[in-house]
Amino acid sequence: MKWLKFKILILIILMLQVEAKADGIYFGGGFYSLSAEVGNKSTSLSNPSAYSLSYTKSFFPQISFEIGYSFLFESLIGGDMSYGPQIGVRYYHYGTSTNSTASLEGLSIHEVKSYNPYLSAGFSQKEFQSIKSSYSGFYLGGGVEMGWKKNLSLFSDFKYSQLSGPVQGKANELTIIVGIIYHDF
Incomplete structure (x- = not known):
């Protein structure tokens, strides 16, 4: 019995130091609002047809690198479309690991954080299909990751982008995405 208590104590100490599931593949969908202006013409569009796929890699205990690709559709699926890559960094105040596991001689403890908020900043590029x-x-x-299962978490994310294009064109884009994170690969 004492040996079991000692193992549990060692595992608790390891949990404070080990991050086993810091990286993730994110897939989600949600809402976007886009307003654009070229010269004296302007337009705006909002729809629940924003989709995103991204990957994160942690480099420091509180900072991760993000690379992703997003799609905005005029209707739910189809119609005019914009798409493009995004690259940036995320800052997690409570550390990048939403799910973590520590093991010792066949005994393991799995920790899932209820909420793990973050802030993000980066660069975005969009190709608009109709205007080429x-x-x-x-x-x-920013956003929040929510622990769910051993290899899966949920997330909500928002991004506000200020974009510029040809002929002194400007666009402001707000996306709100919810989805799932796969951690174990």
């Missing part, structure tokens, strides 16, 4: 033009710029955002 690229817009690029920077974004700020």
Whole structure:
């Protein structure tokens, strides 16, 4: 019995130091609002047809690198479309690991954080299909990861991007995405 208590104590100490599931593949969908202006013409569009796929890699205990690709559709699936890559960094105040596991001689403890908020900043580029033009710029955002199962978590994310394009074109884009994170690969 004392040996079991000693193992549990060692595992608790390991949990404070080990991050086993810091990276993840994110897939989600949600809402976007886009307003654009070129010269004296302007337009805006909002729809629940934003989709995102991204990958994160942790480099420091509280900072991870994000690379992803997003799609905005005029209707739920189809119609005019914009798409493009995003690259940025995320800052997690409570550390990048939403799910972590520590093991010792066949005994393991799995920790799942209820909520893990973050802030993000980066660069975004969008190709707009109907006008055959690229817009690029920077974004700020944030979100929350919510532990769910051993290899899966849920997330909500928002990003506000200010983009510029040809002929002094400007676009402001707000996306709100919810989805799932796969950790074990």
